[in-house]
Amino acid sequence: MKFVFTAFIIFLIPIFQYTFLPFLSFQHLTPDLFLIMTIYFSIIMRSYDKGYLYGLGLGLLQDLIGGGIAGVNTLSKGLLSLLSKIISSRFLRVHSITQLLFFLLGSLIDSALLLVTTSSLLEKSLTLHIFLSTMFIKFALNTLLGIPLISYLLKLEEAVKTRKRPVYYVRS
Numbered sequence: 001m002k003f004v005f006t007a008f009i010i011f012l013i014p015i016f017q018y019t020f021l022p023f024l025s026f027q028h029l030t031p032d033l034f035l036i037m038t039i040y041f042s043i044i045m046r047s048y049d050k051g052y053l054y055g056l057g058l059g060l061l062q063d064l065i066g067g068g069i070a071g072v073n074t075l076s077k078g079l080l081s082l083l084s085k086i087i088s089s090r091f092l093r094v095h096s097i098t099q100l101l102f103f104l105l106g107s108l109i110d111s112a113l114l115l116v117t118t119s120s121l122l123e124k125s126l127t128l129h130i131f132l133s134t135m136f137i138k139f140a141l142n143t144l145l146g147i148p149l150i151s152y153l154l155k156l157e158e159a160v161k162t163r164k165r166p167v168y169y170v171r172s
Contacts, residue, residue, distance in 0.1 A: 036146040055081025111135035
């Protein structure tokens, strides 16, 4: 059942990212649902390799579907999943402040990799002001969408875990 739920979520991510979320854009920046779900999968997976593989897979899927510079999303989502798994393993329970740290880290990694690849490929130097404003807008958009979504999914996961299975009696 968990595999079906995970596959269904991964199937829905590109649909929502590229059809509905552009309506929430601010200065041509949209919330990154791939980043949000990378953080979610990194939090709920028990082992490092599963969370990391989900991060790499979501980044690769975003690179394949979304276009842009190849490999940037794969690298950033892979790094984010690894770092968020390391951070979340230090805490017993993931609170909103920890989630804020994940979103800040994810926005920083995405913006930094985009800055490095764009400036090296286009041979233009981007200013620190552009980098910080882009990172702040990405952080704000991802946080506004991500914290309620992750909180809801974590509560849903907890409800599924604690749900009691029906007991069937066999007549003899």
